[in-house]
Amino acid sequence: MYVQRPIAILDSGVGGLTVVKEVMRQLPLERIIYFGDTARTPYGPRPAAEVQQFTREIVDYLIQFNPKMIVIACNTATAVALDLIRDCCEVPVIGVIYPGARAAIGLTQSGQVGVIGTEGTIQSGAYEQALKRLNPHIHVLSQACPAFVPLVEQGNFRSSETLAAVEQSLRTLKQGQIDSLILGCTHYPFLTETIAEVMGPDVRLISSADETAREISTILQTQGMLASQNIVPIHQFCCSGEAQMFKTIAQQWLNEEIVQTPVVWHVPKIGTLPKIG
């Protein structure tokens, strides 16, 4: 059985492109429709009710593309809106928090796991809850890193300013005994090299992106919903904010994958969202 409908992936901005890249790499037959809410990024400092409303608006928009699955590729939105979206959709809806939690549980030897994320994600306690729901013996150290998302949205991945911000944000966490650190925001994999440099070689970094792609694969395959092997997928990208910056970051980040696959830079129809491209 083949299901050619796209996988809808949404994020507050460019962070969800880390999930897109892994889905393109691990499941190159699958078609993606992506929405980055770059006009309203970051979601991290916003009240939960507002994030729920934004997420709901984007899902309502993406539903028009008849997706076979919805992926909330934003930790903040997963933390506060996953259950809400699940309740109003007929297709499988997955977030990025449980995949990261599962990976950490699989990797940790010491049982001491660190989590970094936006204020919204850390304050929600969603990672601690997921980790302890699966394995109550895990000890969790959490740290909000509000400085990281703006750096990524500006494409500022590897500067001395970025290194200083990462060192400052992770100072407390470094004093703990963690052996695994969940990058609990889909923007953070853009900063992997800097975070690895600061945390040192004994701490394994866990990207939600890789794990989420693997769980998308698990759910589509076990439910008989993979795409056909004979069709080259055409991906679509939408953003709500300034189009050129989004397109530049997306092309830079997805480079290797994107050259092998046709891409449409889509024109969103929500409200007054500006045109891409």
Added chain:
Amino acid sequence: MYVQRPIAILDSGVGGLTVVKEVMRQLPLERIIYFGDTARTPYGPRPAAEVQQFTREIVDYLIQFNPKMIVIACNTATAVALDLIRDCCEVPVIGVIYPGARAAIGLTQSGQVGVIGTEGTIQSGAYEQALKRLNPHIHVLSQACPAFVPLVEQGNFRSSETLAAVEQSLRTLKQGQIDSLILGCTHYPFLTETIAEVMGPDVRLISSADETAREISTILQTQGMLASQNIVPIHQFCCSGEAQMFKTIAQQWLNEEIVQTPVVWHVPKIGTLPKIG
């Protein structure tokens, strides 16, 4: 929502205990009922129809325990009997082949993946099929290793005889350019150290056990079927052959996990299967 029913895990012998150990570690709240068909091991050299019949018999037995999920923790049985068992069960049924394939696709950088397994598994082409179903660009090198299962069933994990057998079996595969090697038989993780020594540090070994436990977690959690956090699970173990050898290997292998959890050595009721313990 809590579902206290056990996870049923079956194998041709002791190999499936590698999956049990990972489930105990990753999901310590879940109750397990295990069946090792030690009287009829190994399944690898048997005709497909016979493996299908044996698997069906064991599932019919395990169904009495009202499991919430059935895990075919044997690659040979997964390769030839997974679809059959899925068709006759109402609960989710998962095998060990797709989890290993997904992990390899996630890890490989070169796209060159090796697979070792029993004759039955390798001849079925099930891994190659799964890998290419997910990602047609993956190049697969396969090698049957019929010498490995008898060594494990005898508890012979680290002798010079074992090293010689592993070197001999992997000679051809070592000449390939693989960067990831799927241990495509649940017995093989018992030989991880020896296999790693022979393949060298540039080849990452993928244990189906770890990945399968993670997929069990994904399916139970996304379907709202995890066990309660307030009940200590009591595991049950059954085997069809000589009980003492099975119990010795199980206790040795599960040692760390088992000391923290009560275990019942169960008396199977199929035909004339002998009593455990």
